[in-house]
Amino acid sequence: MAKDNRRTAIAAGIFMAYAGMALTSGAHAQAQSEHFPSKPITIMVPFPAGNSTDAQMRILAQHVGDKLGQPVIVMNMPGVGGTLAPSSMARSAKPDGYTLSTVAGSVFRLPYLQKMNYDPATDFTYVIGLSNYNFGIAVRADAPWKNLAELIDAAKKTPDQITWAGIGQNSAGNIALIQLSRKAGFALNYVPYKGGAPAITDLLGGHVSAIGEAGWGPMVESGKMRLLALMGHKSSQYPGIPTLKELGYDIHADAPLGLVGPKGMEPRVVKILHDAFLEARKLPQYQEILRLNSQPYDYMSTSQYQQWATKQIATEKRQIAELGLKAE
Numbered sequence: 328m329a330k331d332n333r334r335t336a337i338a339a340g341i342f343m344a345y346a347g348m349a350l351t352s353g354a355h356a357q358a359q360s361e362h363f364p365s366k367p368i369t370i371m372v373p374f375p376a377g378n379s380t381d382a383q384m385r386i387l388a389q390h391v392g393d394k395l396g397q398p399v400i401v402m403n404m405p406g407v408g409g410t411l412a413p414s415s416m417a418r419s420a421k422p423d424g425y426t427l428s429t430v431a432g433s434v435f436r437l438p439y440l441q442k443m444n445y446d447p448a449t450d451f452t453y454v455i456g457l458s459n460y461n462f463g464i465a466v467r468a469d470a471p472w473k474n475l476a477e478l479i480d481a482a483k484k485t486p487d488q489i490t491w492a493g494i495g496q497n498s499a500g501n502i503a504l505i506q507l508s509r510k511a512g513f514a515l516n517y518v519p520y521k522g523g524a525p526a527i528t529d530l531l532g533g534h535v536s537a538i539g540e541a542g543w544g545p546m547v548e549s550g551k552m553r554l555l556a557l558m559g560h561k562s563s564q565y566p567g568i569p570t571l572k573e574l575g576y577d578i579h580a581d582a583p584l585g586l587v588g589p590k591g592m593e594p595r596v597v598k599i600l601h602d603a604f605l606e607a608r609k610l611p612q613y614q615e616i617l618r619l620n621s622q623p624y625d626y627m628s629t630s631q632y633q634q635w636a637t638k639q640i641a642t643e644k645r646q647i648a649e650l651g652l653k654a655e
Contacts, residue, residue, distance in 0.1 A: 363424055363596050367398040370586070371428040373412035375522070376403045379542060379620050380584060383458070383613065384429060390607040395599070408495060409433040413587060414443065417450040422589040424596035427454065432499045432582035435636065436643045440497055441654040448640055452592040455585060455601045456627025456635065457608065458617055460541035462500050462558035462580040463568075467530060468551055470537075475556040475574060478537060479511050486514035492526040492535040495519045497652055500540040503558045503571070503580035505650055507539075510576050527552075541582065544621035560623050583625060585632055601629050 370388060374380045381403060388399035404412040413428040420426035435447050445451075464475060472478040482489040493500040496519050508515035518535050520526040523542035530538050531551060539558065546552040547565075557570045559581035571578040586604060588597070607613065608626065617624055627635055646652075 364397040369400045369426050371402050371412035373409040375405050386613045387607045391603045394603045414445040417445045420589045422591040427588045435639045439644045439647045451587040453632040455604050456632040458584050459623040459625040460582040462541050464539050464556045465543045465552045465554045466537045468553050482513040490516045490535040492518050492538045493540050499580045499582050504539045506578045
């Protein structure tokens, strides 16, 4: 009996020790969140410096840093189809709110095309949906095709002569063009690029016939490119340009841009970040860069962004299976 009592006392002591450690750890985490932020915040951007996403995040970072009283540093980490930055953050960053990443559509798609070291359903804390990329089909301003029907007709008659540029195989634009080619009945002669800038450069240089991507806004606005159709949202800037759905094709391509942190972030910290970025979105210079790039001013709250991500994961998985897509 005495031995049993001693064992019980020892077990109780061990339990109390662990409980004390847990309480101390919990209290420390709570104290940290109550004083958030107390040091610089880093936002990882999965695209090169000078990219439209990079430019937007630098505008937001400046304002959020001023608002929160700590610098917000933008770190560019392009690679792996736009997933290197968020996957690196998910693997190595603490869930304390000091390391965040922007994410776009490829984050939800690539895990179903190849083995990735992250799961978009479980490895992120979704903070805020900031905007959206509107995809479109555009040609040079002096191209002979005045509308999408004429371009498709040319692609049917001379498929080898009509080339379509985009940002890599299995990108949102590429998938939409694959769907369009199958529904409209033409052979897709697709030329993948590592970024939007070189694709647009080759289009303007006459090396490709058309582009099916986002990022066409500045060139269309300057009169150097002609927009034939929108692959996603209707645009108030270009009310006369039809969407693919308006043209009878059940296709929608977009890529909401948002901000995420590692899994397990404190709700209080998430709210502080959400509210600061929500306020920063009102800046005239931020709204202007969205307008210039013809990006819809789409906002999602923390809960809305999480719900959207859950649905998008299922959508990407279904589309990849239906189209029989494979990794590059």
